[in-house]
Amino acid sequence: MTQIFAYIPHNNGEPEDIAFEFPVAAAKIDADASVTAVVTGSGADLDQVVEKMTSVYKEVIKIDNSELAYPNAEVVRKAICNTISSDSIFLVGHNTFGMDLGPGLSIKMDSAFVADAVDFEGVDGSLLKIIRQELGGAVSCHVTCDLSSGAVITIRPGSFAPNESGSAGGAVVDKSSDAGDLVSKRRFLEIVEAEIGDVDITKSDVLVSVGRGIEEEENIEIAQELAEAMGAVVSCSRPIVDAKWFEKSRQVGTSGQTVKPKVYLAMGISGSFQHMGGVKGNPFIIAVNKNAKAPIFQVADVGIVEDILEFMPELTEKIKEL
Amino acid sequence: MEILVCVKRVPDTAENEFELNSDGNDLDRDDLVYSVNEWDNYAVEEAIQIVDNVGGSVTVVTVGDDESEEVLRREMAMGANNGVLLSDDAFEGSDGKGVAGILKAEVEKGNYDLILTGAQADEGAAQVGGMLAAMLDLPYASLVNQIDIADGKTIKVGREIEGGNQEMNEIELPCVLSIQTGINEPRYVGIRGIRKVAKVEIPVKSASDLGLDAADVGDAGAKVKRVDYFVPDLGDGAEMLEGSTDEIIEKLIEKLKAKGGLS
Ligand SMILES: Cc1cc2nc3c(=O)[nH]c(=O)nc-3n(C[C@H](O)[C@H](O)[C@H](O)COP(=O)(O)OP(=O)(O)OC[C@H]3O[C@@H](n4cnc5c(N)ncnc54)[C@H](O)[C@@H]3O)c2cc1C
Ligand SMILES: Nc1ncnc2c1ncn2[C@@H]1O[C@H](COP(=O)(O)O)[C@@H](O)[C@H]1O
Numbered sequence: 001m002t003q004i005f006a007y008i009p010h011n012n013g014e015p016e017d018i019a020f021e022f023p024v025a026a027a028k029i030d031a032d033a034s035v036t037a038v039v040t041g042s043g044a045d046l047d048q049v050v051e052k053m054t055s056v057y058k059e060v061i062k063i064d065n066s067e068l069a070y071p072n073a074e075v076v077r078k079a080i081c082n083t084i085s086s087d088s089i090f091l092v093g094h095n096t097f098g099m100d101l102g103p104g105l106s107i108k109m110d111s112a113f114v115a116d117a118v119d120f121e122g123v124d125g126s127l128l129k130i131i132r133q134e135l136g137g138a139v140s141c142h143v144t145c146d147l148s149s150g151a152v153i154t155i156r157p158g159s160f161a162p163n164e165s166g167s168a169g170g171a172v173v174d175k176s177s178d179a180g181d182l183v184s185k186r187r188f189l190e191i192v193e194a195e196i197g198d199v200d201i202t203k204s205d206v207l208v209s210v211g212r213g214i215e216e217e218e219n220i221e222i223a224q225e226l227a228e229a230m231g232a233v234v235s236c237s238r239p240i241v242d243a244k245w246f247e248k249s250r251q252v253g254t255s256g257q258t259v260k261p262k263v264y265l266a267m268g269i270s271g272s273f274q275h276m277g278g279v280k281g282n283p284f285i286i287a288v289n290k291n292a293k294a295p296i297f298q299v300a301d302v303g304i305v306e307d308i309l310e311f312m313p314e315l316t317e318k319i320k321e322l
Numbered sequence: 323m324e325i326l327v328c329v330k331r332v333p334d335t336a337e338n339e340f341e342l343n344s345d346g347n348d349l350d351r352d353d354l355v356y357s358v359n360e361w362d363n364y365a366v367e368e369a370i371q372i373v374d375n376v377g378g379s380v381t382v383v384t385v386g387d388d389e390s391e392e393v394l395r396r397e398m399a400m401g402a403n404n405g406v407l408l409s410d411d412a413f414e415g416s417d418g419k420g421v422a423g424i425l426k427a428e429v430e431k432g433n434y435d436l437i438l439t440g441a442q443a444d445e446g447a448a449q450v451g452g453m454l455a456a457m458l459d460l461p462y463a464s465l466v467n468q469i470d471i472a473d474g475k476t477i478k479v480g481r482e483i484e485g486g487n488q489e490m491n492e493i494e495l496p497c498v499l500s501i502q503t504g505i506n507e508p509r510y511v512g513i514r515g516i517r518k519v520a521k522v523e524i525p526v527k528s529a530s531d532l533g534l535d536a537a538d539v540g541d542a543g544a545k546v547k548r549v550d551y552f553v554p555d556l557g558d559g560a561e562m563l564e565g566s567t568d569e570i571i572e573k574l575i576e577k578l579k580a581k582g583g584l585s
Contacts, residue, residue, distance in 0.1 A: 072491070073462075073464075074461060074462065095484065096464070096465055096481070096482070096483040096484055097483075099441070099442075099448040099452070099464045099465060099500075100452070100462075100463070100464045100465070100481070101452075102449070102452070103418070103422075103448070103449040103450070103451070103452030103453045103456070104452040104453065104455055104456035104462055105456075106419070106453065107419070107422075107452075107453050107456035107457055108456055112417075112419075112545035112546055113417075113418060113419065113449060113453070113546065114546055115418075115445075115446070115447040115448055115449050116446055116447065116448075129549075131554075132446075133446065134444060134445045134446060134551075135333060135335050135340060135444055135446075136335045136446070138335060138340045139340050139342075139349065139551050139553075140551065140552055140553070140554045141548050141549070141550060141551045141552065142548070142549040142550055142552065143546055143547060143548050143549060144546070144547050144549055145545065145546050146545040146546070149545075184461065185460075185461035185493065185494040185497070186461040186462070186463060186491050186492070186493040186494070186497075187491060187492045187493075188489065188490075188491055189478070189490040189491060189492055190490050191483075191487055191488065191489055191490070192480070192487065192488040192490060193487055194485055194486035194487050194488075205582065205585075206582070206583050206584075206585070212336060230578070230583065230584055230585070231584070231585035232583075238503065238504070239503070241504060242503045242504040243507075244507065248486050251486065254484055255482055255483075255484065255485070255486050256485070256486050257485075257486075258485075262581060262582045262583070263578065263581050263582060263583035265583075270335065284577075284581040284583070285560075286574065286577070286578075286583075287560060291339050292339075293339050293340065293341070297559055297560045297562070298554075298559050298560070299560075300559075300560040301560060301561065302560055302561050302562075302563060302574070302577060303559075303560030303561065303562045303563070304562070304563050304570055304574065305562070306567065306570070310567075311567065311571075314567055314568075314571060315571050315574065315575075318571050318572075318575060319575065319584065322575070322584070
């Protein structure tokens with residue numbers, strides 16, 4: 001029988017959403033698999049997460065150690081290698097922790113590694129068929145992964161429906177005493193919180209969001225004028241912040257702000273999952289992009305194939321005439 | 323400080339409209355525009371700035387074909403001192419582990435204090451840096467957006483995590499770091515800069531030069547293989563507004579009014 005483990009990320013005693021998505025992902029790999037949650041941490045916060053996970057998983061492995069109080073991937077990796085059998089399938093979220101942990105873990109477990117799975121098409125012999133995307137979501141592909149010596153797979157957050165049945169009645173297995181030597185050459189120091197800017201994009205019902213398609217810093221003005229005419233605020237994708245054309249607090253996405261507007265205009269944004277991961281609350285999404293095949297059109301409600309540098313000024317004029 | 327930066331030549335997502343070939347199983351690669359992976363430019367810039375401050379040298383390395391030489395030259399035009407091309411027919415079809423294993427062989431021929439990769443490349447895998455570190459038994463940090471070189475034995479690095487928060491770590495040298503965009507502002511490279519390095523010798527190393535067994539790399543050694551590319555069936559997708567720009571704007575304004583987009 002296939003054994004699947006899922007590493008449960010958590011904050012302040014709360015499991016992250018993906019903790020509820022792993023069981024559904026695991027069932028798509030193999031409906032008969034035995035699925036075990038692995039929770040590392042320390043103290044009361046850990047106990048609370050373990051308790052919550054027993055309603056979702058039939059078995060929950062708990063590893064309690066003060067060295068694991070903050071999830072330093074280098075330390076967590078050691079704890080996992082010392083407790084978990086390496087010929088199984090090990091699931092991790094494709095988030096900033098999973099990117100830190102997964103690749104190195106696969107080397108130490110001598111397992112295959114696949115990143116950012118969005119779906120599974122089952123196992124044939126020893127080959128698991130996986131769906132993932134490349135080139136910022138512009139194309140999808142099938143990959144096969146040889147499971148014969150185990151696999152570490154990272155799962156894209158939000159790709160599988162959450163399991164909310166809450167009736168697993170799981171057993172807790174305490175493996176704290178097996179964690180072993182957790183000394184690491186990388187030490188966690190502190191978290192520095194993101195700076196708060198002068199414009200709060202999370203408060204606006206309507207966002208005019210600009211991406212790399214804006215091309216030049218001067219052109220931001222064109223988006224500002226449109227936003228002003230609409231009574232909206234201008235937000236942006238990551239490359240605009242990387243170029244220092246806007247401060248970080250204007251960035252929408254997993255490494256920026258989470259926004260919940262009523263209407264979201266994506267202007268020259270391709271629609272990467274890290275960008276769309278910050279757009280919540282099911283807004284009405286309008287995408288304008290000069291590439292008819294841009295992935296943003298798969299998630300938008302309304303799509304327009306135009307050059308934003310010409311389209312936005314004309315739209316601004318028409319709105320002003322209303 | 324001796325720094326190695328891993329770079330990759332990738333199809334440029336800003337310059338291409340990706341289409342499948344006539345068989346529908348691969349990209350139509352005929353007219354693709356390639357460039358250096360966006361993340362790798364930030365890694366090279368960071369390496370150059372560190373060497374400007376504390377001395378040392380920057381070497382750029384890539385696993386690729388003959389055409390990958392152009393990205394090495396571009397990064398040398400930015401200011402990297404040396405370039406190395408790891409190229410062999412046997413490398414074709416390598417999975418992430420295969421690429422990391424090839425890079426490991428080259429790392430072991432040098433004496434590096436710091437190894438940088440991009441956070442991710444065209445496949446969105448974010449895997450090679452972490453694999454390389456684990457193979458070399460070196461400490462690793464991903465998504466680095468700040469590096470403070472302290473005493474030369476340990477450095478302080480910031481990792482960008484969810485919400486744009488920063489996780490500060492102390493890490494011992496030598497180490498491997500994957501670099502996130504935004505850590506610096508990569509310098510511009512003009513035609514003249516490229517011309518200057520056009521004649522610099524770039525060594526090419528094969529599997530046997532690196533002491534690698536062809537059975538362990540490339541398609542032969544890969545546990546993960548891409549089968550095909552395809553266009554997913556995503557249901558309806560967006561309602562596309564068509565017509566003249568005036569007509570499109572008229573339809574859009576109606577929709578904006580209905581959805582509360584105009585106030
Ligand atoms: C760990 C991690 C976290 C990340 N976090 C975030 C995040 O929080 N937010 C975020 O946005 N990204 C984030 N990213 C980056 C993300 O992967 C993408 O690289 C980024 O979102 C791309 O931004 P973009 O759509 O503006 O640019 P591109 O992908 O380059 O798209 C530009 C689009 O503009 C179109 N275009 C060009 N010119 C015009 C024109 N004149 N008129 C109309 N259309 C035009 C093009 O067709 C293209 O579709 C993160 C990446 C990583 C690895
Ligand atoms: N073929 C390659 N040659 C050299 N470096 C690579 C190669 N592939 C990936 N890398 C490095 O690994 C980083 C992450 O890529 P990936 O793991 O493929 O997403 C890239 O930014 C490069 O620094």
